[in-house]
Amino acid sequence: MEDERSFSDICGGRLALQRRYYSPSCREFCLSCPRLSLRSLTAVTCAVWLAAYGLFTLCENSMILSAAIFITLLGLLGYLHFVKIDQETLLIIDSLGIQMTSSYASGKESTTFIEMGKVKDVVINEAIYMQKVIYYLCILLEDPVEPHGISQVVPVFQVSTEQLSKVFSPKKICYLSPFSAFLLLLRFSRNVNSSCQDYLRTPDSYF
Amino acid sequence: MVLKAFFPTCCASADSGLLVGRWVPEQSSAVVLAVVHFPFIPLQVKELLAQVHQAGRVELAVLGTWCHRRQGAEESLGHFLEGLGTIFSHEPWLQLCREPGSKLWSCKATRRQVPPRRGAPYEDQVMLVFYDQRKVLLSQLHPPAALPDRQAGDAAPSAGGLAAVFDTVARSEALFRSDRFDDGPVRLSHWQSEGVEASILVELAKRASGPVCVLLTCLLSLVSAASACRKANVLVSVLLDVALGLALLSWLRGKDRIGPLAEALVPVADHVAEELQHLLQWLMGAPAGLKMNRALDQVLGRFFLYHLHLWISYIHLMSPFIERILWHVGLSACLGLTVALSILSDIIALLTFHIYCFYVYGARLYCLKICGLSSLWRLFRGKKWNVLRQRVDSCSYDLDQLFIGTLLFTILVFLLPTTALYYLVFTLLRLLVVAVQGLMHLLVDLINSLPLYSLGLRLCRPYRLAAGVKFRVLEHEAGRPLRLLMQINPLPYGRVVHTYRLPSYGCHPTHSWGSLCRKLFFGELIYPWRQRGDKQD
Numbered sequence: 042m043e044d045e046r047s048f049s050d051i052c053g054g055r056l057a058l059q060r061r062y063y064s065p066s067c068r069e070f071c072l073s074c075p076r077l078s079l080r081s082l083t084a085v086t087c088a089v090w091l092a093a094y095g096l097f098t099l100c101e102n103s104m105i106l107s108a109a110i111f112i113t114l115l116g117l118l119g120y121l122h123f124v125k126i127d128q129e130t131l132l133i134i135d136s137l138g139i140q141m142t143s144s145y146a147s148g149k150e151s152t153t154f155i156e157m158g159k160v161k162d163v164v165i166n167e168a169i170y171m172q173k174v175i176y177y178l179c180i181l182l183e184d185p186v187e188p189h190g191i192s193q194v195v196p197v198f199q200v201s202t203e204q205l206s207k208v209f210s211p212k213k214i215c216y217l218s219p220f221s222a223f224l225l226l227l228r229f230s231r232n233v234n235s236s237c238q239d240y241l242r243t244p245d246s247y248f
Numbered sequence: 249m250v251l252k253a254f255f256p257t258c259c260a261s262a263d264s265g266l267l268v269g270r271w272v273p274e275q276s277s278a279v280v281l282a283v284v285h286f287p288f289i290p291l292q293v294k295e296l297l298a299q300v301h302q303a304g305r306v307e308l309a310v311l312g313t314w315c316h317r318r319q320g321a322e323e324s325l326g327h328f329l330e331g332l333g334t335i336f337s338h339e340p341w342l343q344l345c346r347e348p349g350s351k352l353w354s355c356k357a358t359r360r361q362v363p364p365r366r367g368a369p370y371e372d373q374v375m376l377v378f379y380d381q382r383k384v385l386l387s388q389l390h391p392p393a394a395l396p397d398r399q400a401g402d403a404a405p406s407a408g409g410l411a412a413v414f415d416t417v418a419r420s421e422a423l424f425r426s427d428r429f430d431d432g433p434v435r436l437s438h439w440q441s442e443g444v445e446a447s448i449l450v451e452l453a454k455r456a457s458g459p460v461c462v463l464l465t466c467l468l469s470l471v472s473a474a475s476a477c478r479k480a481n482v483l484v485s486v487l488l489d490v491a492l493g494l495a496l497l498s499w500l501r502g503k504d505r506i507g508p509l510a511e512a513l514v515p516v517a518d519h520v521a522e523e524l525q526h527l528l529q530w531l532m533g534a535p536a537g538l539k540m541n542r543a544l545d546q547v548l549g550r551f552f553l554y555h556l557h558l559w560i561s562y563i564h565l566m567s568p569f570i571e572r573i574l575w576h577v578g579l580s581a582c583l584g585l586t587v588a589l590s591i592l593s594d595i596i597a598l599l600t601f602h603i604y605c606f607y608v609y610g611a612r613l614y615c616l617k618i619c620g621l622s623s624l625w626r627l628f629r630g631k632k633w634n635v636l637r638q639r640v641d642s643c644s645y646d647l648d649q650l651f652i653g654t655l656l657f658t659i660l661v662f663l664l665p666t667t668a669l670y671y672l673v674f675t676l677l678r679l680l681v682v683a684v685q686g687l688m689h690l691l692v693d694l695i696n697s698l699p700l701y702s703l704g705l706r707l708c709r710p711y712r713l714a715a716g717v718k719f720r721v722l723e724h725e726a727g728r729p730l731r732l733l734m735q736i737n738p739l740p741y742g743r744v745v746h747t748y749r750l751p752s753y754g755c756h757p758t759h760s761w762g763s764l765c766r767k768l769f770f771g772e773l774i775y776p777w778r779q780r781g782d783k784q785d
Contacts, residue, residue, distance in 0.1 A: 064729075
């Protein structure tokens with residue numbers, strides 16, 4: 042069962058959220074981030090090459106131009122391989138754990154799996170970014186040494202969405218964002234078995 | 249909790265039989281290790297499990313039945329398998345079934361003892377997790393925060409979560425010794441069943457390699473008690489070092505470069521000495537437009553010039569022996585590139601000995617001046633340093649003490665720029681030489697401490713070094729159990745280097761940037777290669 046919605050991120054780019062329901066104990070959320078725009082790529086390349094040409098007219102050394110080409114190529118490859126995230130996927134498997142996969146534009150995939158026993162809690166964090174407040178989902182991990190402490194705070198999606206927004210569904214207007222409902226999902230699946238089963242069996246009218 | 253059944257991918261095509269493995273009640277997970285085929289005698293199966301329990305201290309049991317119906321199979325097989333549940337009692341009893349020629353599986357986990365609760369299902373919901381048994385057996389989990397008191401040989405596998413799966417497979421090696429193709433009492437299917445070689449020579453080689461590996465590990469364990477990976481890293485680093493050294497040696501001897509190198513060395517040393525002479529002449533004049541105290545300037549300049557003249561004579565005395573020395577140093581490169589680099593660093597230290605001497609003279613003079621100035625400044629203000637209490641106290645001086653003190657203070661203040669300039673110039677030269685030597689030490693350290701074997705292992709066999717696991721949801725249909733594929737998530741390269749980095753001896757600076765600046769300002773001598781535990785003078 043698949044479902045797709047579109048939102049916008051803090052910089053205004055389009056985001057698409059896809060939800061897949063595999064079984065009562067397994068769900069997947071897939072967030073597609075905005076692609077690399079041709080405009081920004083052209084702008085950066087032109088800027089670098091103009092600067093290199095300016096240096097060339099000063100120094101009369103043709104190595105600068107070749108170096109500029111190499112820098113542009115390597116920089117683009119490095120950006121695509123290490124920085125530009127194409128898609129982020131969150132797979133929740135009941136009583137096994139939570140898996141977060143980030144796939145980069147160059148095809149690289151980096152996966153982290155957090156076992157259910159290590160998850161202490163799931164929270165929505167507020168942060169002030171420039172002039173607005175953004176909300177992002179975090180997983181709190183347990184500290185093996187100190188039972189009441191927290192060892193790590195793991196943000197779920199690196200690309201965060203705008204503030205909680207109204208979501209329209211065919212049946213009713215729901216004022217929960219997909220992420221706060223998702224938060225409820227995680228909370229219940231961790232603690233109480235039976236209510237987890239009940240919750241997961243109902244159709245997603247919460248979304 | 250959902251019941252998780254970890255099923256090895258190698259058994260997915262095996263014939264029907266019994267499932268043997270370990271049941272972990274805390275996580276409600278069943279780790280299937282092998283499938284026992286018909287015909288079998290239940291007593292022998294139980295004996296085998298007891299043997300494995302003794303060898304690996306892991307509690308195995310018969311977990312359930314595996315049914316792989318071929319075309320034209322009888323229905324009675326199903327009933328027969330159900331009857332086996334009475335012989336081997338286990339809670340819960342797993343029944344896995346696979347349709348012929350399709351990817352559809354069906355799983356049932358039944359509990360007999362627990363009375364059915366109202367509204368709760370009699371059967372547990374089952375989730376199938378496939379895992380590659382060979383890779384899980386060979387891999388080593390690297391948890392993100394390893395507790396220091398965790399021992400390798402715990403009484404029971406107490407690892408939590410998925411580490412329990414890895415632990416179980418690793419401890420059950422005794423189970424994997426006999427195969428379904430062997431003529432043992434019990435016929436098992438596990439990871440050894442796939443990949444049976446077609447050639448008898450390869451099979452014999454595989455059998456022979458077992459004792460050879462055991463012998464090698466014994467020999468290595470005699471050498472040191474460190475883990476196998478660490479020993480391999482050290483061995484590979486040493487081999488690389490020697491290989492690079494031999495390459496350097498062949499390059500030096502190839503075009504007979506030692507002669508021209510030795511001939512070029514003395515003129516280079518002469519050139520450096522000449523440049524230093526010009527520098528001193530410049531300092532004795534009006535350096536950068538600053539006006540120096542003429543008398544002190546001339547004294548210091550002449551002293552350093554004489555020292556330099558002695559040094560040049562020493563170099564000229566040594567020049568006939570330089571080629572022989574360089575030839576022997578080149579020969580030492582066959583012991584390793586690091587040896588050659590260290591000797592080179594020492595040669596640089598010897599050749600720049602005069603710069604070191606100038607730095608020490610300048611620093612001592614400057615330090616004395618600063619001490620005198622600070623003490624006389626306190627006298628100027630009417631205070632003194634209390635050595636007993638280690639603090640500044642007020643003191644009433646006599647008039648003649650004050651007079652002499654103030655005079656000396658003014659003399660020292662006006663001579664400060666000259667001494668400070670000499671100190672600054674020679675300190676910069678010394679720091680330059682130290683930087684060059686430091687780079688060489690860094691390179692030596694890099695060659696020695698880089699874990700090349702672990703990096704090679706990460707490149708060629710990434711499943712050996714595991715940071716964790718990752719799951720993939722396989723094709724599934726509504727009504728059927730969820731099927732996941734568990735793959736090994738390899739350790740990132742940065743963490744490999746960090747975990748397996750060999751200890752490096754003696755390259756860490758003992759002081760931070762702040763204390764270094766402080767020492768430079770007060771003229772204290774800097775010893776860059778002194779270790780933390782050495783005696784202070």
